[in-house]
Amino acid sequence: MPESVADLARGVRERSRAHIARAITLVESSRPDHRERARELLALLAPDTGQGMRVGISGIPGAGKSTFIDALGTRLIERGHRVAVVAVDPSSARTGGSVLGDRTRMAQLTASEDAFVRPSPSGAHLGGVARATREGMLVLEAAGFDVVLVETVGVGQSEVAVAEMVDTFLLLALARGGDQLQGIKRGILEMADVIAVNKADGEHAGDARVAARELSGAMRLMNSDPDARRPPVLTCSAQTGDGLDEVWEAVLEHRRWLESQGSLHARRAEQQREWMWAMVDSELRDAVRRSPRVRELLAEITPGVRTGSVSAVDGAARIIAAFGADLAQRPGE
Numbered sequence: 001m002p003e004s005v006a007d008l009a010r011g012v013r014e015r016s017r018a019h020i021a022r023a024i025t026l027v028e029s030s031r032p033d034h035r036e037r038a039r040e041l042l043a044l045l046a047p048d049t050g051q052g053m054r055v056g057i058s059g060i061p062g063a064g065k066s067t068f069i070d071a072l073g074t075r076l077i078e079r080g081h082r083v084a085v086v087a088v089d090p091s092s093a094r095t096g097g098s099v100l101g102d103r104t105r106m107a108q109l110t111a112s113e114d115a116f117v118r119p120s121p122s123g124a125h126l127g128g129v130a131r132a133t134r135e136g137m138l139v140l141e142a143a144g145f146d147v148v149l150v151e152t153v154g155v156g157q158s159e160v161a162v163a164e165m166v167d168t169f170l171l172l173a174l175a176r177g178g179d180q181l182q183g184i185k186r187g188i189l190e191m192a193d194v195i196a197v198n199k200a201d202g203e204h205a206g207d208a209r210v211a212a213r214e215l216s217g218a219m220r221l222m223n224s225d226p227d228a229r230r231p232p233v234l235t236c237s238a239q240t241g242d243g244l245d246e247v248w249e250a251v252l253e254h255r256r257w258l259e260s261q262g263s264l265h266a267r268r269a270e271q272q273r274e275w276m277w278a279m280v281d282s283e284l285r286d287a288v289r290r291s292p293r294v295r296e297l298l299a300e301i302t303p304g305v306r307t308g309s310v311s312a313v314d315g316a317a318r319i320i321a322a323f324g325a326d327l328a329q330r331p332g333e
């Protein structure tokens, strides 16, 4: 007999690590009966969510994300915070195991009672992974974690998914020889609320300062509106701890700026609305793929779509019609 959802919710609120882990496993599952229980659980926990500071942390592999999160998280715990780390890494589906949020990469945090480090959920498509991470974040907020760090790799669409679930988006950059912007996509710079050039230590300290100045200049060029907020570009060393307090102060500063404009509330309200539609998209997509008529039709038309004898437009219209026919027959589905 599985434990009741009410017991699970109580355990989460009482901060039992075993309950928290089971609750996150439940919200990560895509099985329809688990989804039903997850919805009930999230409804019970809803009054205790939302109070966390949600901070996204992005950077190309090797930028030092895990070292940074370990060091920053440890400092925040020393100041009395409780820190959760979650991740969005759809590539973990391919490797069969998650890279981000790996326990061994955040040794200090993992050992702390006031931290909870959860690897990226695995999943075939980004929408499902992002849903699971977002719901995991809500569970952790209900368990009293007041800082939630959401880690992601600095490539592709996962940054967008993370930006849509956090209050502040922090980009960790690296100083490189020559063109400092190399490897950082413009779209990611545009999403950044705070930028920190990491590994500003030893012989590289000077390079990091140059890179920070160049990035700062690039941000000015990207947005010429004199009234626009420009993300600060700082330098830090996750290894020595230099600059970490300043980076956190910049995160808090961004938060105060959002609050002063009423934008924190507006940002979250907009995220909720977009989130609702993302769920509709993802659940519809799953329902269409489960529909028996659609499955039959797919077997019939997919070879033709590949060779071009059935156009993609025509194929899509027939899939939707087949799904509609299934729905009409079984309105409860």
Ligand SMILES: Nc1nc2c(ncn2[C@@H]2O[C@H](COP(=O)(O)OP(=O)(O)OP(=O)(O)O)[C@@H](O)[C@H]2O)c(=O)[nH]1
Binding pocket: 059, 060, 061, 062, 063, 064, 065, 066, 067, 068, 105, 198, 199, 200, 201, 236, 237, 238, 239, 240
């Ligand atoms: N010198 C220096 N090295 C650092 C710093 N931060 C991280 N590193 C080193 O950089 C390497 C990559 O750091 P990680 O924290 O694993 O980087 P990551 O961005 O999580 O990288 P992936 O695991 O590939 O996603 C490790 O060898 C770290 O020891 C720093 O501030 N200074």
